[in-house]
Amino acid sequence: MLYDVIVVGSGISGLYAALTAKRSGLNVALICKSNPLRSNSAVASGGINAVLKSTRHDSCRDHIADTLKGADKLARFSAVSSMVTGGEEIINDLLSMGVVFDCNDEGDVAQRPFGGTKAKRTCYIADKTGAAITQTLLVQCRKEGVKLFPNHMMLSIATFKDKMSGITILRRRDSQVIAFACKALVLAGGGYAGIYRGHSTNSQESSGDVIAIALRAKMRLSNMEFVQFHPTTLVGSGTLISEAARGEGAYIVDETGERFTDELQTRDKLSRDIVLHQLKGHTVYLDFRHLGEELIDKKLPSARKHALNGAGIDILSELLPITPSAHYTMGGIWSRNDTSTDMENVFACGECAQSGVHGANRLGGNSLLEAAYFGRVAGTQASIAAKKGVFHPIDYAQVAKELRYVDMIIEGESRFNINTMRRNLGNNLYKNAGVFRTHDSLTNALEYVHYLMKMSSGLCCVNKERSDNVELMSIIELRNALTVAESMLMSALAREESRGVHYRDDFPQSDEKNYEVDTIVRRLAGTFLRITFEGHLSSDWWHRIRKFFHTQIG
The missing domain is CATH 1.20.58.100 (Fumarate reductase/succinate dehydrogenase flavoprotein-like, C-terminal domain)
Incomplete structure (x- = not known):
C-alpha cells in the first residue's frame, strides 16, 4: 500500500500529526497496534498547560521559566519557547474542533494549579482531559479522511540504499507481515514506562516499540535514563490518581494525619519524599475528605471512581493509600525542534521522542501540550517532505x-x-x-x-x-x-x-x-x-x- 505520510501511534501527537498532514491534501495512514483509544493520551487526566489571554497573573515567560527549572538544566530553550508561545493557539484549535473545556464563572476556559508552576495555567475537562481531546481528534481524523489501521503493529523501518521507503507491519487478525510504502514517516508510538510492569500507570503495551525499532535502524536515542514516577498511584495496581487531585487541594498525609511534604512540588521531589517516608515505616495516603462531595463529583469524578473500583475506598470519608509508580519517560528518539531525526524524512513526536522540552523532569500538564504542539509540527514537516519526496522501493x-x-x-x-x-x-x-x-x-x-x-x-x-x-x-x-x-x-x-x-x-x-x-x-x-x-x-x-x-x- 502506498501513502504520502504514515503516522505510527494513536495518541494526541499521532492524531494531530495525521490530521495536519491530511489537511495539506495528502494521502495519510495512521497505524496503531490496538484500539486507538488505548493510548496513554486517552488516560491522561489532569490537563493541558497553556497561557491564555484570560489567564490571570501568568505569562509565557513564567511558563518557560517553570519548565526550564523543572527540567533541571537539560531542556532546550528554543524548543520550550516555541511550545509555550504556541499553547494558546493549540487550545483555540482544540476548541474549534469541539473540545469542551471546563469554564469559570466568566465563561473563560478554567485553569487549575499543577506542581512546579507559579500560576493556574492547566486547562482541563474535569479529570478526563486526555480522553476528551483524544476522542475529538480521532473523530476529526475519521471525518477528514485519514485512513486508520487499528490492530497493526509496526515491526521495522523499511529502507532501500539507506533511504526510508516505508514500514513493515504485523497484521493482528491473521499474523501476516505486510509492508506499507510512504514518502514521509512520523513516529508517535508513545513511551516505555510500561516496562515497569506491576509498578506502572501505563499498560503493558507501552513497551517502547518504536524506540527499539528506531535504535535498530541506527537512529540515536537520548536521555533514556530519565523515567518519571508519578507520586500518587494506587498501591498494588499502579492506577493513576491525577495531579488534578492535589491541584484541587487534596493532602498527602501519613497514618498520623501529618502532612509531611509539599503536595505541589515537582513530581521527582515529591516521589522521593514519599518513598523516603515509606522507608521510615510510614504508610502514605491521599486525603480528599475536606474537599466535600460537590467539588469531588464536579472536578474529580475519575479519582473517586478509581479509588472505589481499584481499592474499595470511598474518598469522601476514607484515606486512600498511594505510592509512586513509573509514569512517563522523558527519553526517546533524538529529534530536532522541527521533529526531524537522524533518518531523512522520518519524524518523531510525543512521548517516544526526546523533543528537548522536558529535560530531566516533566512538569504535569506539559505532556499534552507537547504532544499536540509537536504533533502538529511533525504533520507539517512530514507534509513538506512528502510533497518534495519520492517513493523508494520496498526491499521484500x-x-x-x-x-x-x-x-x-x-x-x-x-x-x-x-x-x-x-x-x-x-x-x-x-x-x-x-x-x-x-x-x-x-x-x-x-x-x-x-x-x-x-x-x-x-x-x-x-x-x-x-x-x-x-x-x-x-x-x-x-x-x-x-x-x-x-x-x-x-x-x-x-x-x-x-x-x-x-x-x-x-x-x-x-x-x-x-x-x-x-x-x-x-x-x-x-x-x-x-x-x-x-x-x-x-x-x-x-x-x-x-x-x-x-x-x-x-
Whole structure:
C-alpha cells in the first residue's frame, strides 16, 4: 500500500500529526497496534498547560521559566519557547474542533494549579482531559479522511540504499507481515514506562516499540535514563490518581494525619519524599475528605471512581493509600525542534521522542501540550517532505525476514512463561532502577536484562493460532522492552550524578561540568551500544545549514 505520510501511534501527537498532514491534501495512514483509544493520551487526566489571554497573573515567560527549572538544566530553550508561545493557539484549535473545556464563572476556559508552576495555567475537562481531546481528534481524523489501521503493529523501518521507503507491519487478525510504502514517516508510538510492569500507570503495551525499532535502524536515542514516577498511584495496581487531585487541594498525609511534604512540588521531589517516608515505616495516603462531595463529583469524578473500583475506598470519608509508580519517560528518539531525526524524512513526536522540552523532569500538564504542539509540527514537516519526496522501493527480502521471525515465534516450542518474565522484569526495574538508584543496583538490573535477553530466544507461542494471537504480540513487545531497558540502564550507569528524576544515592549531587548535556545512545555493530554525552547544537548545526539552502533552492 502506498501513502504520502504514515503516522505510527494513536495518541494526541499521532492524531494531530495525521490530521495536519491530511489537511495539506495528502494521502495519510495512521497505524496503531490496538484500539486507538488505548493510548496513554486517552488516560491522561489532569490537563493541558497553556497561557491564555484570560489567564490571570501568568505569562509565557513564567511558563518557560517553570519548565526550564523543572527540567533541571537539560531542556532546550528554543524548543520550550516555541511550545509555550504556541499553547494558546493549540487550545483555540482544540476548541474549534469541539473540545469542551471546563469554564469559570466568566465563561473563560478554567485553569487549575499543577506542581512546579507559579500560576493556574492547566486547562482541563474535569479529570478526563486526555480522553476528551483524544476522542475529538480521532473523530476529526475519521471525518477528514485519514485512513486508520487499528490492530497493526509496526515491526521495522523499511529502507532501500539507506533511504526510508516505508514500514513493515504485523497484521493482528491473521499474523501476516505486510509492508506499507510512504514518502514521509512520523513516529508517535508513545513511551516505555510500561516496562515497569506491576509498578506502572501505563499498560503493558507501552513497551517502547518504536524506540527499539528506531535504535535498530541506527537512529540515536537520548536521555533514556530519565523515567518519571508519578507520586500518587494506587498501591498494588499502579492506577493513576491525577495531579488534578492535589491541584484541587487534596493532602498527602501519613497514618498520623501529618502532612509531611509539599503536595505541589515537582513530581521527582515529591516521589522521593514519599518513598523516603515509606522507608521510615510510614504508610502514605491521599486525603480528599475536606474537599466535600460537590467539588469531588464536579472536578474529580475519575479519582473517586478509581479509588472505589481499584481499592474499595470511598474518598469522601476514607484515606486512600498511594505510592509512586513509573509514569512517563522523558527519553526517546533524538529529534530536532522541527521533529526531524537522524533518518531523512522520518519524524518523531510525543512521548517516544526526546523533543528537548522536558529535560530531566516533566512538569504535569506539559505532556499534552507537547504532544499536540509537536504533533502538529511533525504533520507539517512530514507534509513538506512528502510533497518534495519520492517513493523508494520496498526491499521484500526484509519483509520475508520479518515473516520468518514471526513464523519462528508462532511455530517454535515455548520453554518459558511470557507473563512471568514481564512481571519479573518490572519488579527488578522498580527495585533496582526506580526512584533511587546506585551503581550496584543498576548493574544488577542490567545483568538481569541481559539474562532475560538470552532467555527470550526460547519464548514461543503456546497458542499456535494465527488469528488474533495476543501471545505473539506480547513476545515481540517483551523483546522490544528488553532493548529499551538495556538502553535506559546503560544511560543511567553512565550518568554519574543526580539530576531531575534520575537520583543516584552514590552520586547525590548534580555535576554541571560533565553532565549538563544530553545522554546519547548509538547502536554499533551487532547489538553493542555506545553511550556518550553531547550538546544539542553541535550535532544540529549542519542540519540547519542544509535545510536553509534546500529551502532556498526549493
